[in-house]
Amino acid sequence: MAKVTVDTGTCVGCGLCEQMCPDVFKVEGDGLAHVKAQECKSCNLADVAGQCPVSAIKVS
Ligand code: SF4
Numbered sequence: 001m002a003k004v005t006v007d008t009g010t011c012v013g014c015g016l017c018e019q020m021c022p023d024v025f026k027v028e029g030d031g032l033a034h035v036k037a038q039e040c041k042s043c044n045l046a047d048v049a050g051q052c053p054v055s056a057i058k059v060s
Pocket of ligand 1: 014032
């Protein structure tokens with residue numbers, strides 16, 4: 001199964017990942033995206049990672 005991480009030192013809290021896949025990503029009270037779940041049946045997480053403007057999302 002894919003392992004999804006957000007580098008919170010790099011994330012700028014734009015919210016794009018949460019918009020694209022709210023099942024996996026959530027921008028928390030600290031203003032940074034956090035990973036809630038490791039998979040989503042309807043999203044391509046590699047695609048979400050590719051859209052992050054600062055490349056903070058890694059899918060391995
Ligand atoms: S898309 Fe990238 S910069 Fe924007 S909230 Fe998600 S991880 Fe952070």
